[in-house]
Amino acid sequence: MRAKTIQLLHYITGLGILVAGGIHLATVFLLSPYEASMSFDGHPLSVIAVYRNLFLAATLQALLVLVAFHGFNGLRTILSELHQGPTYLKLLNAVVIAAAAVVVVYGTRTIVIAHLLGNA
Amino acid sequence: MSTLLTALRTWLVPFRYGLERWSYTMQRISGVVIALYFVMHVASTGQVVGGPSVWTLPPYEYAKQVWLETKEFLANPLFDAGLVVLAFMIFFHSINGVRLVLAHFGLILKKPTRPEYPYHPGSMSRIQRVIFWVSVALATAALVYSLDVFFKVLQP
Amino acid sequence: MLEEVKFKVLRYDPDKDGKKRFQEFRVPIRKGMTVLQGLLHIKEKIDPTLSIRFSCRMATCGSCGMMINGLPRLACYTLIEELKTRTVVVEPLRNFPIVKDLVTDFEEFFNKHRSVKPYLIRIDTYVQEKSNTMYLQSDEELVRYVQFAYCIKCGLCYAACPVVATDKTFLGPQALAQAYRYYADSRDEAGVDRLKPLGDGSSLLRCHFAASCSQVCPKGVDPALAIQLLRKEVLLRS
Numbered sequence A: 001m002r003a004k005t006i007q008l009l010h011y012i013t014g015l016g017i018l019v020a021g022g023i024h025l026a027t028v029f030l031l032s033p034y035e036a037s038m039s040f041d042g043h044p045l046s047v048i049a050v051y052r053n054l055f056l057a058a059t060l061q062a063l064l065v066l067v068a069f070h071g072f073n074g075l076r077t078i079l080s081e082l083h084q085g086p087t088y089l090k091l092l093n094a095v096v097i098a099a100a101a102v103v104v105v106y107g108t109r110t111i112v113i114a115h116l117l118g119n120a
Numbered sequence B: 001m002s003t004l005l006t007a008l009r010t011w012l013v014p015f016r017y018g019l020e021r022w023s024y025t026m027q028r029i030s031g032v033v034i035a036l037y038f039v040m041h042v043a044s045t046g047q048v049v050g051g052p053s054v055w056t057l058p059p060y061e062y063a064k065q066v067w068l069e070t071k072e073f074l075a076n077p078l079f080d081a082g083l084v085v086l087a088f089m090i091f092f093h094s095i096n097g098v099r100l101v102l103a104h105f106g107l108i109l110k111k112p113t114r115p116e117y118p119y120h121p122g123s124m125s126r127i128q129r130v131i132f133w134v135s136v137a138l139a140t141a142a143l144v145y146s147l148d149v150f151f152k153v154l155q156p
Numbered sequence C: 001m002l003e004e005v006k007f008k009v010l011r012y013d014p015d016k017d018g019k020k021r022f023q024e025f026r027v028p029i030r031k032g033m034t035v036l037q038g039l040l041h042i043k044e045k046i047d048p049t050l051s052i053r054f055s056c057r058m059a060t061c062g063s064c065g066m067m068i069n070g071l072p073r074l075a076c077y078t079l080i081e082e083l084k085t086r087t088v089v090v091e092p093l094r095n096f097p098i099v100k101d102l103v104t105d106f107e108e109f110f111n112k113h114r115s116v117k118p119y120l121i122r123i124d125t126y127v128q129e130k131s132n133t134m135y136l137q138s139d140e141e142l143v144r145y146v147q148f149a150y151c152i153k154c155g156l157c158y159a160a161c162p163v164v165a166t167d168k169t170f171l172g173p174q175a176l177a178q179a180y181r182y183y184a185d186s187r188d189e190a191g192v193d194r195l196k197p198l199g200d201g202s203s204l205l206r207c208h209f210a211a212s213c214s215q216v217c218p219k220g221v222d223p224a225l226a227i228q229l230l231r232k233e234v235l236l237r238s
């Protein structure tokens, strides 16, 4: 990908996080007391209830992908300023993509299984 | 090694170069902290379904048990204090991030002019700096709010 | 009335021992005396081995840039009294290799400047070479870039930039401001060709708008503004 495309995606994911992250924080802090949000079940916005709700689960999934891109691209940017050279940059890209993939896969697993668990 | 030292000095020491340099340093530090928190958050919420070894539908009671244990482990004032700082950083990074996107497209900067003295750079426009202070103010509000959530400072 | 300040000057001589150390001098000052005059006093009266570079003494040639009390400034454009300290700390510009004492090597800096093609590119090269042609420009068109054309290539912005400090592939505020200066010039016809190379790698996009360049520029160039305007074009048009 061209650097400018990545840069545009960095802005777009950043603005997307504003929306998805806003919904996430609102469900945890504003729409239900924090204690209730942290309980496993038994409240309208408890952990499992949030995952069961298709819209909220989809929001979390979007947030996961957006933050993974934005965050790891940010780290990559910072590390690419530390040292230059084609080998270093290739290695850096590979490591960052791999790390982001691990986080996204693990997070997706949590969301999918918790969604199913809530509906079981 | 000396590049690392140069890097840390230029990234982390914002003095003397004005407000925008502070924004740069704070955006960088908060970004790294949020990214690291994000990884830990994905790891800890993974406990909702029973931890890293679970890749198929687990028994409901087992998942609940693991989550309760995780919650107990996380119920530590040190972690809570971390979340309070994080609240500040998230709000600062978000609003300041919007400011940076706008600035990167030249939207909140003044148009080029003939410099007149005493000279003030058009890139340091008032609106651009106001948004910076708004991000600091909102971040502080988030900090106070989360202090109340985690340490009940506003309640008698 | 004669008063004295202490000059702390960084000394470095690769031919002697190659070690950096500070040397202190007491310099009597007069009203309206610049840091450059202080350094010249040292060179003439105290230590002739001190190396400095200067020419115009009036902020026009851009050769006397150095770190004065921690900020990049022109020695000829900085009054000692306006520093409001009894000690003036003088070091060579950051982000430049040192040649000797306060003299820094501008080769990389000028190469980056050259790389953005800092000259008008026309399709009608034949007409351009005939010296009797004129390209008319309205005042409005002039104002779009004239601020950036005041650059004297002093390197202060380059020394202030936190990205230049560690990223060698970043072109730096001076070169990027010039890239925009020619892109925005109504007489230039290179258009998108100027933008294309900047959309790849970190030559432009690494700018994080720390605006330290605009903070220190002695000529009112505002490189940070030029870079953002250029970035917008690169992101949307290249």
Ligand code: SF4
Pocket (backbone or CB within 6 Å): C150, C151, C152, C153, C154, C155, C156, C157, C158, C173, C174, C177, C216, C217, C218, C219, C220, C221, C222, C223
């Ligand atoms: S932009 Fe300003 S600080 Fe940078 S080289 Fe030109 S005159 Fe010097």
Ligand code: FES
Pocket (backbone or CB within 6 Å): C054, C055, C056, C057, C058, C059, C060, C061, C062, C063, C064, C065, C074, C075, C076, C077
């Ligand atoms: S001596 Fe020419 S700019 Fe200072």
